[in-house]
Amino acid sequence: MNPFMIALVLVLVSVAIAIIRVLLGPTVPDRVVGLDTINTLVIAGMLLFGAAYKEIIYVDVAIVYALLSYITTLYIAKYLQGGKL
Amino acid sequence: MMWEIIYIFLGIGVAFNMLGSLGLIRFPDVYTRLHAGTKCTTFGSIFICFAIIAYGLWRWYDGEKEMISLAIHTFFAMIAILLTNPTGAHAIARAAHRSGVKPARAVVDDLEAKEGEND
Numbered sequence: 001m002n003p004f005m006i007a008l009v010l011v012l013v014s015v016a017i018a019i020i021r022v023l024l025g026p027t028v029p030d031r032v033v034g035l036d037t038i039n040t041l042v043i044a045g046m047l048l049f050g051a052a053y054k055e056i057i058y059v060d061v062a063i064v065y066a067l068l069s070y071i072t073t074l075y076i077a078k079y080l081q082g083g084k085l
Numbered sequence: 086m087m088w089e090i091i092y093i094f095l096g097i098g099v100a101f102n103m104l105g106s107l108g109l110i111r112f113p114d115v116y117t118r119l120h121a122g123t124k125c126t127t128f129g130s131i132f133i134c135f136a137i138i139a140y141g142l143w144r145w146y147d148g149e150k151e152m153i154s155l156a157i158h159t160f161f162a163m164i165a166i167l168l169t170n171p172t173g174a175h176a177i178a179r180a181a182h183r184s185g186v187k188p189a190r191a192v193v194d195d196l197e198a199k200e201g202e203n204d
Contacts (some may be wrong), residue, residue, distance in 0.1 A: 003088075003092060003095055004095070004137075004140075007098070007136075010103060011099060011102055011133075014102050014103045014106035014107075015106070017110060018106045020110060021106075021110055021118070028184070029115045029177060029180065029181035029184065030115055032177055032180075033109070033115060033118050033119050033122050033123075033177060034122070036122065036123065036170075037106060037122035040123075040126040040130055040166065041106070041126060041130075043130060043162070043166060044126075044130040044133045047130075047133060047134060047137055047159060047162060048133060048137070050155070051136075051159075054155070056155050056158055059158040059162055060158060062162050063158070063161055063165050066165040066166055066169055067165060069169075070169035070172070070173050073173035073176065073177065074172075074173065076177075076180075077173075077176035077179070077180035078180070080177075080180035080181065080184045081179065081183040081184055082184070
């Protein structure tokens with residue numbers, strides 16, 4: 001079996017563990033931290049998927065996803081601290 | 086020989102990613118969870134990128150011409166992760182502190198005193 005697919009399954013298991021923190025998290029910043037972790041893990045999963053099937057378009061999607069999730073994180077942080085960035 | 090290098094890189098990367106999400110569950114407050122969930126996943130994702138770059142360069146060296154672009158694009162994805170992930174973590178930490186979340190069992194809060202002087 002392709003080693004990149006095995007690594008992808010393990011990364012998806014850790015995404016599932018991080019979703020538990022997003023659901024449980026007592027405060028709002030806890031959920032934001034869980035969301036940020038899920039974003040990074042999804043980027044790693046997209047890279048592994050592109051390597052497993054030798055499709056380069058998934059790697060490009062991962063680059064765009066990294067930049068867009070960064071902007072989303074910055075906007076959530078700006079909302080949390082009250083508008084002043 | 087190349088498969089062993091790729092296995093080592095993938096093993097380090099996946100182990101640190103799983104440790105990061107495990108720390109997200111186990112740690113007591115926002116700041117320690119941020120420490121686990123951001124640093125560990127950045128390190129692990131970098132090693133996953135190393136594995137894919139090694140795979141792409143190896144396949145390219147063996148004669149598959151299009152696999153060099155897998156290595157180059159993965160390198161740019163690694164740079165994107167390196168630039169964006171610590172910056173986002175810093176923004177979340179500052180926003181959490183300003184929105185009033187206290188560290189668990191903290192004795193001294195230097196940032197609180199420093200921001201109090203500036204205001």
